[in-house]
Amino acid sequence: MRKAILAANWKMNMTVEETTAYLKTFLAETGDATDVEVVIIPPFTALAQASKLISASYSLKLGAQNMSAHKSGAFTGEVSATMLRELFVRYVVLGHSERRQLFGETDAVINEKVRAAHEAALKPIFCVGETLAERDGGQVEAVLSRQLRAGLAGLGHKEVQETVIAYEPVWAIGTGRNATPQQAQDAHAFIRREVAAVTDAAVADKVRLQYGGSVKPGNAAALLAEPDIDGALVGGASLDPRDFAEIVKAGKTAKSR
16 A cells, blocks of 8 residues: 655745744644655755754655755755755655756756665655647657656666656646646556566555646545545645645545545
8 A cells, every 4th residue: 555645845935934834834734644644845945944843743754856966066056965864854856847947957867866865865756747749749658758767767676666756747837737637647557557667566566656737625636536646746735734734635535545
């Protein structure tokens, strides 16, 4: 049985003060439930404060939005896995479509980061997904296969099993559009088959797959009820602690059936 994982990716939002207020409200709304895994992913400047507040909670884990593949050195503006581990970060988002599109990260760069995360005992939330042009061109499976095989290259079975894979159709991120539950399920089922092809069926059955793309309280339950969708990587809706709490509750309900 795969444990549902709901992650709040705040992107470039939330000050330290706002982070404190958010977590107090969120914890009051959700309580200390451990039947699903909840990951809070603030900007780098709020990680230390979030770490202090999360350390007392059994139900929350801390994530980072990115990291360097390098351990240290002359890389201005970068953050290493060691620095994240010092703040008790457990997860790191890698290969997000915004990193691919806006910052030019290639499959090869993302693979370096995924391998570096595992070397540092961080669990990657590894993102894959197609653009609208690629979907309309019938290239969904080809794009997903390329990104998956490149991103997971060089990993052992245990490392793949401990990688969370987030399917985020680029055309549904921050647009208000989202894939239908069936479209999302089809993509997730394909991803699981691809993971099985590069590892084996037993590993693929244990890998947790998230959906990311305009997830909201109103559509979370239907998406999370699909058999191959094990959670959600939530962007805009996660900025409101009560909205994200509703998504977490939807995850608990969907995965307890």
